Amino acid sequence: MTDFSQTRALFHIPEGVTYLDGNSLGPMPRxxxxxxxxxxxxxxxxxxIRGWNDAGWYVQPRRVGDRIARLIGAGAGEVVMGDTLTVKVFQAVSAALRLAREGRRVILSDSGNFPSDLYAADGLARAVGAELRVVEPEAVEGAIGDDLAVLMLTEVDYRTGRRHDMAALTRRAHEAGALTVWDLAHSAGAVDVDLTGANADFAVGCTYKYLNGGPGAPAFIWTHPRHADAAQPILQGWMGHDAPFAFDLDYRPAGGIERMRVGTPPVIGMAVLDTALDAFDGVDMAAIRARSIELTQRFIAGVEAACPEVTLNSPREPAGRGSQVSFRHPEAYAVMQALIARGVIGDFRAPDVLRFGFTPLYIGEAEVDHAVAVLREVLEGREWDRPEYRSRNAVT
Structure with a gap:
């Protein structure tokens, strides 16, 4: 049984802070x-320079990737680290396009996807003569047609917490002859992802959110083993070469997931991520998911009972929601600034969304109940109605 009181002790949470913003940046491991x-x-x-061999810097992207693989339902040797999430999105989608059936050029995504993913896909589509097609989240399944090449989705919506059914949508895409790319930025480390069980094709994710790797922590990419030796991303770098230190002028891809490496790995940042992942040792992701549901349900019930001024903006059913909850309020920005001033740190998403993330590794019932109580006080006392809270000069 996972002891979340022990995992909480592994993190530095500043005195007087209730931290519900781990879906944007996880706290610092001690x-x-x-x-x-x-x-x-x-x-x-x-x-x-000897550190590349003596300290294992060169193999670090695969070794750390193996630690993340367990958390997302992947196997050893299937995940590699490095670069940024947008780079990995570009790699995965371009590789999927090259593997798509001849004549298919449509990339399908939804309006709840993180904008940066859409930017990368749009740039790629314009460069190679493909089409990025964006529909509402609820319309994704119906939009999967015989012209589809790649279905590109973020599993958990960054604003609402809405969770796509990865297995069902992957199955539907495969039935239509398409491939899938899943962004796990708001999933990895917080919900029970099962890439292998869902039979997905590609997946990417960042590590500074629920994996607590710190600001700017490197991204990861996963390729299903059936594609590992055939995938050919457009963006090719020397670390993905079969013999990077031969310095050949012609590119020859390395075998398996190694070909998805691009640039020199961020050694210091990856070392911090590596130590952050210690918090997941011995932790069952099913237990994290169960605990996440308990906490988010408790928060929803508490807020709805105490704060009639806000409206739930997340799916009510736990199965359709990740590990975050958002509410709507016409003065959401100011409300969030007032909460932060009181030590309850969530974040704001335009135009009117209060967003809160729940990570069982360091959040429990006491934090949930405290956040509800402070939100009620901020709303009842109109603490948000101050000039300093209305001025939009903060990053949240």
Whole structure:
């Protein structure tokens, strides 16, 4: 049985803070600073260039990838780290397009997708003569047709927390002869992802949210083993070459997931991520999911009972929701600033969304109940109606 009181002790949560913004940036693991210091001083400082071999920097992207693989229903040797999420989205979608049936050029996504994913897909589509088609989240299944090449979706909507049925939509796409690319930015580390069980084709994700890798932490990419030696992303870099240190002028892709590497890995950031992943050792993702449902249900019930001024903006049924809950309020920005000033940190999404993320690794019933109580006080006392809270000069 997972003991979440023990995992909570692994994180630094500032005194007086209830942190419900882990879906934008996870808190700092207590071991992060020491790990970064060790890499800088003992590895970089003392080993210099020898660190690539002596300290394992070169194999770090695969080794850390294997640790994430367990959390997303993937196998060993199927996940590799590096670069940013937008780079990985571009790689995955371009590789899927090249594997698509001849003549198919449609990339389908939904309006709840994270805009950066849509930007990357749009740029790719215009460059290669494909079409990005965007529909409402509820219309995705009906929009899967015989012209579809790639279905590109974020599993959990970054604003509402709406969760797509990965297995069902992947099956429908395959029936239509298309491939799938799943963005797990708001899934990995928070819900019970099963890429293998869903028979997905490609998946990507960031690690600074629920995986607590810190700001700018590297992204990951997964390719189903059936595609691993055939996938050919448009963006090719020297670390994905079969013999990167031969410095051949012609590109020859490495075998398997290694071909999805692009640039030099961010060694210090990846070391911090590596130590952050220790919090998941011995943790059952099914237990995290069950606990997440308990916390989000408790929060919804508490807010609806105490705060009639707000309206639920997330699916009510847990099966259709990730590990975040959002409510709507006409003064959401100011309300969130007032909450943050009181030590309850969530975030705002335009135009009127209050968004809260729940991570069982460090959030429990006490934090949920405290957040409900402070939200009620902020609304009842109109604490949000102050000039300093209305001024939109903060990043939230």
């Amino acid at each position: 071991t992060a600073a020491a790990r970064a210091k060790a890499v800088i001083e003992a590895e970089w400082g003392e080993r210099l």
